[in-house]
Amino acid sequence: MDPIHITSEIGKMKTVILKRPGKEIENFTPRMMSRLLFDETPYLPIAQKEHDTFASVLKQYGVNVLYLEKMAKEALNHGGPQVKSAFLDRMLTESNYPSGVIHDALKEYLNSMDTQTMVNKIIAGVRKNELHIVYNDLASSVSDNPYPFYMDPMPNIYFTRDMSAFIGNGVSINHMTFAARKRESLFNELILNYHPMFEGQNIPVWRNRNHTYSHIEGGDEQVLSEHVIAIGISQRTTAKAIQEMAQKLFQKSSFNKVIAIQIPHNHAMMHLDTVFTMVNYDQFTMYPGILNQNDDINIYVLTPGKDGKIEYKHRTNLKQTLKDALHLSELDIIPTGNGDPIMAEREQWNDGSNTLTIAPGTVITYDRNYVSNRLLKEHGINVITVPSSELSRGRGGPRCMSCPVVRADI
Ligand SMILES: NC(=O)NCCC[C@H](N)C(=O)O
CATH class of the missing domain: 1.10.3930.10 (Arginine deiminase)
Structure with missing residues (x-):
């Protein structure tokens, strides 16, 4: 088995990298908060307790939990x-x-x-x-x-999803957008090059961190199947980075379709996974606020063209685009906050769309998003909740706090 194996967003999770919150999340003042991409000053002992619960749930479900530090x-x-x-x-x-x-x-x-x-x-x-x-x-x-x-401290490093992403049998080590997070991926580069688990294994690097004019973050990168990957065009991921990544994936991997989804550019929904996640073979969560009045959204479907060029088609219907790409006759899109505009916005803010799927139809979510959780259960999803009063202050949920390395094929 390859040390890295990610052919879906939902296959049974085998190995994941987490980072337990440490001193970094209490080593800053309110004046530094917005520059450090935090909205509050968390209480460390409770954040650690909540994170330990998250890790123990993963272990109970048979996941090998590794720690970045x-x-x-x-x-x-x-x-x-x-x-x-x-x-x-x-x-x-x-x-x-x-x-x-x-x-x-x-x-x-x-x-x-x-x-x-x-x-x-x-x-x-x-x-x-x-x-x-x-x-x-x-x-x-x-x-x-x-x-x-x-x-400066690196308080966002417990969101291990973002600094790198394992895709297929390779990895993207991300050049991140804001100064507050740029240094984090030096740890991922170090681990890839020198950790005994990866060293000398010729792991394909779909994209390294040495880029100046374009950036990408793992919260925007979602492997939907062994051929299809969805990437957010967001506050943190540029269209140029997506194009470069698609080029590399089309040349060297089994992926032959990139669905680039353009989401609003703001702090509440900085990555695709804050508004959209895959929870089962044919089920997704979505924050309805990303659609315009006609229920449309800008989507660009990239496929390999002639002479190594990339072709793209503009689409606006997310459901139909996903059905086509995944060859599904039906698709269930579950709205965050049950579509209630107040609950949807409140729960999206606290990562109600940021579900972590650990097996098809089994997800980990924050307990505080009870409206979204109830709806997921009504749609047949097995929902395991974890406490979240301090972890959510960093604006990231269970998907953001995890970097899967190996998943079983679906
Ligand atoms: N994938 C994610 O959405 N990660 C959450 C990152 C939150 C962090 N405070 C940030 O702004 O980068």
Whole structure:
């Protein structure tokens, strides 16, 4: 079996990568929140408890749960001192210290820790009062302002869905949109290159993180079947990135159709999976607010054309487009909040459309979205709920908090 195997969004989940929330989610102030893409200041002990419940539900259903922070440590230890040094240089460069006295001091500080503490520290952020640096050059002296951090925390990293996505037997390691999240995928790159689970396995990289003008995030990438992938054109994923990805997938994989779905560009629905997810062979959830007054939405269906070119067709009927692509005669689209405009908007905000399917027709959702959950059950879905008062403050749900590596074929 390949170390990576994702041919659907719903096949029985075998292996998943999570990140347990740590100090990073309480190492910021209300003034930093919007830049760090948070809407609140979570209470860490409860967030951890809720996350542990989420992990234990996955384990009860037979999923092998891996932790990103532990895999990063294992990759660094396996790679040895040179890999560790290069990783720190890259992380410091992307934290705006490519060289100089601050770079050197931070590197020495981080290197003095055992590897797991170092990984956790990078994620939690480094405050200025943790080390005493004597500035000896203009650039460093000028950066000596009242801002309390040398390295910002990475509070969004528990949304492991977004920094990378496993697709088929390969991976996309994502160049993310906002500065608050860009460094996160350095961990995914490290794990792919040096973790014993992946190292030396020639894993196809459908797209790497070295892009400047286009970006993509895993919340927008959904494998619908072994031939079809849906990708959101969103606040976080550009049409150019989708086109580049389609080109690579059409050349080197079994995928021959990309359904690009254009969703509104705003923080409440930053990724496709905040408004649309697949929950069974022929069932999806959808937030009705993404459709216009005629129940239309802009969809572009990309297929391989002549001479390596890509053809695309504009469509507007989501249901029919999905039925055609998945060869289904019927399709059930279950509206978030049962279509009630107030409940739909409230529950979408708290990730009511962000269901995580762990087997066909079995999903994990947040308990707080009781209207959407009830409706899912009425449509025959087996709904397992997890507590969510603190986890939801980061604007992501069960799908966002999971990065599946292996699923059984459907
Ligand atoms: N796939 C997802 O929708 N992930 C949720 C990401 C939430 C995070 N606060 C962000 O804005 O990136």
